[in-house]
Amino acid sequence: xxxxxxxxxxxxxxxxxxxxxxxxxxxxxxxxxxxxxxxxxxxxxxxxxxxxxxxxxxxxxxxxxxxxxxxxxxxxxxxxxxxxxxx
Amino acid sequence: xxxxxxxxxxxxxxxxxxxxxxxxxxxxxxxxxxxxxxxxxxxxxxxxxxxxxxxxxxxxxxxxxxxxxxxxxxxxxxxxxxxxxxxxxxxxxxxxxxxxxxxxxxxxxxxxxxxxxxxxxxxxxxxxxxxxxxxxxxxxxxxxxxxxxxxxxxxxxxxxxxxxxxxxxxxxxxxxxxxxxxxxxxxxxxxxxxxxxxxxxxxxxxxxxxxxxxxxxxxxxxxxxxxxxxxxxxxxxxxxxxxxxxxxxxxxxxxxxxxxxxxxxxxxxxxxxxxxxxxxxxxxxxxxxxxxxxxxxxxxxxxxxxxxxxxxxxxxxxxxxxxxxxxxxxxxxxxxxxxxxxxxxxxxxxxxxxxxxxxxxxxx
Numbered sequence: 230x231x232x233x234x235x236x237x238x239x240x241x242x243x244x245x246x247x248x249x250x251x252x253x254x255x256x257x258x259x260x261x262x263x264x265x266x267x268x269x270x271x272x273x274x275x276x277x278x279x280x281x282x283x284x285x286x287x288x289x290x291x292x293x294x295x296x297x298x299x300x301x302x303x304x305x306x307x308x309x310x311x312x313x314x315x316x
Numbered sequence: 317x318x319x320x321x322x323x324x325x326x327x328x329x330x331x332x333x334x335x336x337x338x339x340x341x342x343x344x345x346x347x348x349x350x351x352x353x354x355x356x357x358x359x360x361x362x363x364x365x366x367x368x369x370x371x372x373x374x375x376x377x378x379x380x381x382x383x384x385x386x387x388x389x390x391x392x393x394x395x396x397x398x399x400x401x402x403x404x405x406x407x408x409x410x411x412x413x414x415x416x417x418x419x420x421x422x423x424x425x426x427x428x429x430x431x432x433x434x435x436x437x438x439x440x441x442x443x444x445x446x447x448x449x450x451x452x453x454x455x456x457x458x459x460x461x462x463x464x465x466x467x468x469x470x471x472x473x474x475x476x477x478x479x480x481x482x483x484x485x486x487x488x489x490x491x492x493x494x495x496x497x498x499x500x501x502x503x504x505x506x507x508x509x510x511x512x513x514x515x516x517x518x519x520x521x522x523x524x525x526x527x528x529x530x531x532x533x534x535x536x537x538x539x540x541x542x543x544x545x546x547x548x549x550x551x552x553x554x555x556x557x558x559x560x561x562x563x564x565x566x567x568x569x570x571x572x573x574x575x576x577x578x579x580x581x582x583x584x585x586x587x588x589x590x591x592x593x594x595x596x597x598x599x600x601x602x603x604x605x606x607x608x609x610x611x612x613x614x615x616x617x618x619x620x621x622x623x624x625x626x627x628x629x630x631x632x633x634x635x636x637x638x639x640x641x642x643x644x645x646x647x648x649x650x651x652x653x654x655x656x657x658x659x660x661x662x663x664x665x666x667x668x669x670x671x672x673x674x675x676x677x678x679x680x
Contacts, residue, residue: 252453254387279453286449 237311245306248287252279262304284310328495330677331555332410332543333509335644336402338373338536338631341383347648350630357534357632367519373536373632374514388470391453393433394537395513399425399463400470402539406507407471410543413553414505415472422475422503423468424494425541426486426510428636429460429479432517463511475503483667484603485566486510487540487640488675492564494544504549509541510640522633526668528572528607536632540640542647558647562590562660562676569670575612579666582674583616590660590676594620598659599649599679601625601642605666613666620662625649639665643675650679 237245250257253270266272266280280300281292290313299305338356339345349356357373365372380389380397384404389397403423407414414421437458440450456462461479468477476497482489487510494508514537523532543555550557565582569575587593600622602613617624627645628634634641646661657680665673 251390254390275452275456279451282449282452286444286451289445 237307237314241310242303242307244287245284245310246303248283249280249303249306252276252283260303262307263302265302267301280306284313288314290314327547328498328544328561329547329550329557330542330559330561330647331545331550331553331557332406333541333558333644333647334402334406334409335538335540335641336375336378336398336405337538337540337641337644338375340376341378341401342405343644343648346644347652350625350627350645350648351652353630355630357536357630365514365516365519367516368523369519369532369534371534372514372519373534373538373630373634375538391451391457392466393430393454393457393462393513394515395427395430395511396457396463396466398513398537398539399427399511400467402509402511402541403467403471403473403507406541406543410555412555417504418472418474420475420504421473422477422497422506423464423473424476424478424480424490424497424506424508425464425467426480426482426490426636426640427460427463427512428481428486429462430457430513430515431521432513432515433457433462435517473507475506480510481636482671482673483669484605484635484638485665485667485671485673486636487638487643488564488663488665488673489566490640491542491544491561491643491675492566492673495561495564498544498546505543505545507541508544509539510637511539512634512637513537518635522635528605528609528611528668530607530610532633533606533628534632536628536634537637538631538634538641539637540644542640542643557680559650559661559680560678562586562592562678564673564675566671566673569672572608572612575609575666575672576615579613579616579664579672579674582672583620583662583664586674586676592660592676596660597622597662597676598656599623599625599646599661601627601646601661601663603638603642603665604628605668609666609668613664616672617664622662639663639673639675643677646677646679654680656680
């Protein structure tokens, strides 16, 4: 992974976290940047696809399904969105 | 009782029931409302429901998140919520001991799914920026077994999970399907019944559908579910036998004018198989569809003197749930009138697409 990708703004991260928590039906303080959606928050495969699809719809991005393997926690989602927005 | 002795080893009984109806959640309001003959169809809020109807039989104040909580309901549609709520009520009241054996407890639900969900999802795919920019969480709502599957997941029913769809006869078809599963040893206890939702799209479709030459009648919604098991299983679990299912018969008619004859033969067959006659019937719950379908049903029932319980005029046309509500009305009447014990009740349905059905049950 390169280091040239700009980090997301605090606002964008907050937006993403809000969406993810809504999908996972969790309170904001229950999810950390590194807590795992599947292992720690009982997310099934449909929920992870929902997260990907919401990023595409809300931020007008096009994400490859392959990115799902990186979107295992908030940090992963931030990275995938940051890369896609940097393109 | 000698005529029934042969059936006792394999007798299938109803040992519990639950309803979500335009009278509210639960059996009490349903029973009282029906027995008072109070019409539960009310004026619609045209802003919330932009439909070509002035009134409908809605479950009063039914709010998915208020009834089921926030967990697991974010993308749940109305028919799924109605089904899950009614399954929950049935298990809460009668489900003692069932949780110990979830693999032997299943659900047979009559529903055609949610036409609203199907059309919403399709519209999103057509009107969004790209066809795939839809909400994937809403996709499961577009298949007709969603209410059945979600209800079982929510309430940990790991036995057979079956969705049955057959228009006005749906509730009876589900009852019959569940009976076969039990006789075949595929489950010990089944929740069987049917569910229907009110929605804008359903209303728009029904408004222009064929109602036997009559105008569309107000729509209703809700679910009626029954706990079905062998008499022995009910006794072992300490559940009271509310009714015994003596049999169901179904036939198809090619032309509407034949509906009464084929329904009559269903009734004759099911009576003959039970070794009973028309005079043994103490209660009839007909489907009372509008127009020529209703006339055909009436003709088929002409030779039967038993009083009629008409549910549809009170709660509206509940389509897929209609026949299940008719059976629920029979149980409500039976509970209120103990003198009906050991008498028979007949439930009939005539569907506009060509199916007729009759179910015979012994009360008490």
